[in-house]
Amino acid sequence: MGIGKGTGMLFDRYIGIDYSGRGEPDERTSGIQVVELDQEGNVRRIAPGGGPARTFSWSRREVYEYLSALLAAASNQRLAIGIDHNLSFPISYFTQRGLKDWEAFLGHFQALWNTKEQSVKVCREKAPSYPNSTELRLTEAYTSSAKSAWNFEQLTGAVSYSTHAGIPWIYELRAASRDRLHVWPYDGWSPQAGKSVLAEVYPAILYQRFKRLGDFPQDWPRDAQDAFVIAAWLRERDLNGTLVRYFQVDTLTEQEKQMALQYEGWILGVC
Template sequence: MRFDCYIGIDYSGRGEPDRRTPAIQLVEMNPPGFFRRISPDGAQAKTFGWSRKEVYEYVRDALLERNRRLAIGIDHSLSFPAAYFAEHGLQNWDALLEHFVQNWNTKEQPVSVCREKAPGYPNAKALRLTETFTASAKSAWNFEQKTGAVSYSTHAGLPWMYELRSAVRDTLHVWPFDGWEPPAGKSVLAEVYPALLYQRYKQFAADFPQDWPRDAQDAYVIAAWLRERDQNGTLERYFRADTLTEREKRMASQTEGWILGVC
C-alpha cells in the first residue's frame, strides 16, 4: 500500500474561523483498517468538533512528520469554474488562491461578514466540469442553497489551502494541480465528495459507525474509500483519471480542479 494513513475531513464554513463546531469532523484510518474520530488538542473527552484554524494546524503538523505518507480527502471545492480565471486574468490555481485571499479574509472573519465586502458572482449556479459529471454537486457560488451547500465551506477553506500550500509545499502534492500522478514520496490532498460514497459504506461496511453523527460518518467514508482504493490497487487509476480527455485534464489541472473518484 502506498500510504501510511488516510484522513477524511468533513468541513464547514459555519461561524468564526477559530471557533469549534460539530460540523467539522476528522477521521483517521490506518492500512489495516483501524479508524478513529480525532479530537483537537486540548478538547474535553468526546468533544470532536474542530475549528478551521485547528484543522489547518493539525494537517500542517501531520505533513511535517516526514516519516508518514498521508492521503487526505476534504469535502469542499478547491477551485472555481474556468470562466472565473478568464474574467480575472488568472493563469493557474496558485494565482486563484492568491487572488482569493486578497478579496476574502475568511481566515480571520466569518464568511457572512466577508460576503458583504467581496464582489458578487454573475451566476450563482455556475458549475465546474467535475460537478456536471455528478448528479447532485452544488455550485461553490450558491449561498442560497440550503441542502448540500458547499459555498460557505469552500469560501472558508480556500485561505487555509493557501496557508497550507505555503507551509508544506515540498511535502504535499495537491491533486490534480500538482499533477495527475503524485510522486511516491509525497503525501496527497484531494477534493472528495462524500455524498457519492455514503450509501455504499452505510449499507455494506461491516464496521460502519452507525451511532456517529452524519458529519463524522462523512469523514469516515472519505478515509475508508481512500484506504480501500489504495489497498486494492485502484487508487492510482483514479489519480490518473484516464476517462477524461486531454483537454478536460488540462483544464482541471490548471484551473478548475477535480473531485477524486468522479469519472
C-alpha cells in the first residue's frame, strides 16, 4: 500500500466483497460491503448504485447486478474480485449425490436452494439437512479458524448463511459473464489472458496483516474493513509479483490440486 503502481501488474482494479446471508435477497444489510482499490492504491468504499453514499449497505441482488454490469463494461480492464463465502462443499457431498464436478454442483445447488428469491431460513425448511455440521473442505482444514458451511448453529453472520445465500448468485454471474470471467480455480489454476478473476478469499487470515498499516481505515465498521483487506491483499500480491504464485498453489500435491480443481475449490491465499 502506498508504494506506487508496479509494472507488469495482472489486474487494473481490485474488488473486495464482505458477504452476508442475513435477511432477504433484496434486503440491504450492513454485513455486505464492497471496497475497490486501483493499481495506484487509491481506495473507494463503494455505495450501491454508484451514486451518493446514503448507505454503504448492499443487498445480495445489488452485488450481483453491480458485478454483472462491471464485467460487461470493463472490456479493457481486468478485475480481481475476492468474495468472502465458500464457492463449494466438501467432496463427500459430490460423491453422495453423484455430481461429477463443480459445474454440476452449481446447477444442482441453485435448483435446490432458491436463495435468489427467498431467505436462507425459508429455503432451509425445504432442503435436506447435512449429516455432519462440522465437516470441512481441505482448504478450510488448512486454516486455523474456518468453519463448516454446514454449521447453521451460528448466527446469521456465519459462513453457512453467506455460502447458501451466495452460491446461486455465483451461478447467475458465471452464466452471464462466462466469456469475461475466470472463476478460480475451477476454470484453471492460471487465469485466462484478458479475463477478470473471481476467487474465494477469507479476510480473517488477512486482517492482522493490514490492521497495523497507517492507511488502514480504522473508522470503518469491521465488515467494510474485511472488504478492504481482501482488495488490499489482492493488490499487494499483484504489485510485488507473487499473486501468480498464489494462483498456482504449488504447495499442494497433484492429487490435492485435482480434487480442488474438480470439486472443493480453494481459498486464495491459503498455502
